[in-house]
Amino acid sequence: MEPIATSYSDVAINLGTTHRQVVPITLFVAVLCLCLVIGHLLDENRWVNESITAIIIGCVVGTIILCISKWKSSQLLRFDEELFFIYLLPPIIFNAGFSVKKKQFFHNFIPIMLFGVTGVFISTSIVAAGCWWLFPKLGLKGLTTSEYLSIGTIFSSTDTVCTLQVLHQDETPLLYSLVFGEGVVNDATSVVLFNAVRKITANTLGVKAALRIVLDFLYLFSTSTVLGVTAGLLTSYILRGLGFGRHSSVREISLMILIAYLSYMLAELFELSGILTVFFAGVVMSHYAWHNVTESSRITTRHAFAAMSFIAETFIFLYVGMDALDYEKWKMSTLSVWTSVGIYSTVMLLILVGRAAFVFPLSFIANCMHKGEDPSSKITGQHQVVIWWAGLMRGAVSVALAFKQFTLSGVTLDPINATMITTTTVIVLFSTVVFGFLTKPLIRYLLPSNTSNTGTSRSTSPKDEITLPLLSFEESASENLSRAKENISMLMERPVYTIHSYWRRFDDTYMRPIFGGARNNNLS
């Protein structure tokens, strides 16, 4: 007598399900290993990078699967945007917040916010308006206002992985901080904006609706930030107050991971932006909590979070590569080849224009605001071109948003939706591979590494290193600490933003005594 399986056919189904899970996971993990090894071997070759490697390997594996399955499918795993938003995105964003150069980030807060928030609004408007104007002319009809706006946000989320692999934070700290900072804020803004525009019902677009989007956005942005900061402070307080490290660093590490993840899930539950929440949880944790744990926990968290993020990113690019060959979606799109090419070119062009439309004007504004400041914080013309180029790549977030908008659990039967999915895939592939390949030569041309004086003038100054002991991966924290102490007097002489110095005073007087933090900054 078998278990309640009542009949043998049920057992067979059960076994079938089991194998449906085990086989694809095994293959996917095997391909991930392959990616890692090949990515490492190609590391010397600066034309390609991990994202491109993963996408190309994904394409190759997809082709093989397509051949084996006789043109039925090129996928190992059905892309579920839940998988992406619940499991893959949190570690990536958390690690971004955890490893961001906090001082640089806050020092360049205004330009980062201009690019990352205002920029997305401008880019979204241009892409959405452009598509709304041009798509019907190309023969693609039937999209609603809300869908055009969604397309705008989908193609406004940048993927700066490629660029960051080429830029060096020691050579060009300002540029690195701007590109990285914009990348993170941009991701968050696109997701928040995407959720805001999806709520719009047909033909209600007007001043009122636009105002509502902005208000929605501000509400989501502020509540998500508060939630993230609260989670980070709570962790810091628990780790400091209860002295977890006394017994084992395992608990410290587990607590940091779990609370960060909890904050993300809570944000998703309350329909806030998990991405912003977990980003700020990461920032606060690395500012306070990180200093309350044992030495080994510090090293572990830094590398373990980076490894989680790395695996998740590779996973996504691999998937994008495989999905590119999904025969079903290509077949479903009813448009002719030329129309399709027209649509891809249109979107690509709109992305180029949309980004140019905010990078150059906003850089000008940022430069005006910095007038009285240190000339090193001025964004030069070359920098502006690099920032513009750096944000042209489209990546995982675009794919995830597109799947969320145009499919149900990765499946679509509607030709227009299928077209939008294939368009997203083409744009992601094209921008990552082609623009990615060209990034290195472009940066080398615009910023010859020995003459990039705006950058090096700052990075060679020891002042910058003072609040960034976290970031030199290969050095122990104590080493950094002692070095930082020597430099403390030098910091004092330097002009900082008034707001920044107020924050520092507040931080030293009220926050650090409660939540802990690097002792080298306790100036009181």
Added chain:
Amino acid sequence: MEPIATSYSDVAINLGTTHRQVVPITLFVAVLCLCLVIGHLLDENRWVNESITAIIIGCVVGTIILCISKWKSSQLLRFDEELFFIYLLPPIIFNAGFSVKKKQFFHNFIPIMLFGVTGVFISTSIVAAGCWWLFPKLGLKGLTTSEYLSIGTIFSSTDTVCTLQVLHQDETPLLYSLVFGEGVVNDATSVVLFNAVRKITANTLGVKAALRIVLDFLYLFSTSTVLGVTAGLLTSYILRGLGFGRHSSVREISLMILIAYLSYMLAELFELSGILTVFFAGVVMSHYAWHNVTESSRITTRHAFAAMSFIAETFIFLYVGMDALDYEKWKMSTLSVWTSVGIYSTVMLLILVGRAAFVFPLSFIANCMHKGEDPSSKITGQHQVVIWWAGLMRGAVSVALAFKQFTLSGVTLDPINATMITTTTVIVLFSTVVFGFLTKPLIRYLLPSNTSNTGTSRSTSPKDEITLPLLSFEESASENLSRAKENISMLMERPVYTIHSYWRRFDDTYMRPIFGGARNNNLS
């Protein structure tokens, strides 16, 4: 896989599913955080431990959910034994292999194998025979031969988490190594044996079938070990040959995790024992690969793997606590209260007898084999009692096997199956809580820490520390290395097993030059 949704009602269902995922995950993570904090606060209190805390918190949360859902369910997540076998078990066992004191483990290889392999066979036979004889007398009929044997294996897998939290590897290294080693091998043996006995069809039990089980077992044991060792060696070779550390430790860490997981999944795919495979992958990786990576990767892997394992373990105990209140299963079991109590007592008694029946005789055999040796490797009477007691707890593996045998994806409709599930839950709860509570006083009574001379005589000798630089979590590897070098001459004077010394010579001459490893043992 989700069916293809086409209409709006499907959209609503899909949204429902989304929330069905987000809400329980959020709650579960929140409860996990709570467990961590409470577990830490109760850490001073040596009567309870993390497992007991998690189970009790699980019960409390289960009660609350039961009240809120109006007696419908006490579960947040449906227990899917796939979830357990695919996601939770691999990190636990991998970490066990990765952090096992290899020298102690291999030094005590014979008694560990006697307890962990022969012991499970003896215990399974006694429990299975006892149930087969007593269950019908108590009024529980309808179980097949294969099911009785499964019950035998289910109740032969020990959970030594409690005991290991009480024993100290510095005070009683022999005992610690025996209990830990047996725990790991025992888990693997029970899973392998469980899979072997499930294949038996009704009434074919005899000498031939028994022989087949043994052969099946030997085949699974050897192939799984070979696969795990191969995976470990492959990782070591890649890390050494390609010099991953040159660029980033992120890749090193990712590669170790991914290949270990891949080996587990491959084993599952080929219907081998993933648990043994990943255990040996862990052992080999910590013996070779660990020495080929950067300092920060070493610290990170050690703590990150331990943290993953810790979270997975807490997750399981929490689940067991919640599941205990699953009203549906209790209602389904048609037996009277007294019959149920009779069954629980019978099983508990059989576990006690089954374990006694192999610990004492096998200890005697092990002592005979060690006759010419160091008296410190003799298992004394007190030790035997502690070993017997240490293996009485039943834990996660028992639950997972019971779910695999008696439910389909966590659901059962058959009264007998429901009874077996509730019996497992009761046994796990009772043994973990009651026996767990008594472990500390018992060990204190049997092994007063100052007079446990059999243990301390060995641990105070610096010889033991020589191959174990990995295990002092708070010290840097280089510190250990230098200390180890000083002690090298002392090791030479000491008698080791002939087989062990042959292995060492082989390891030094052929293996380490290819796969890397601690340089302090390169005696050639």
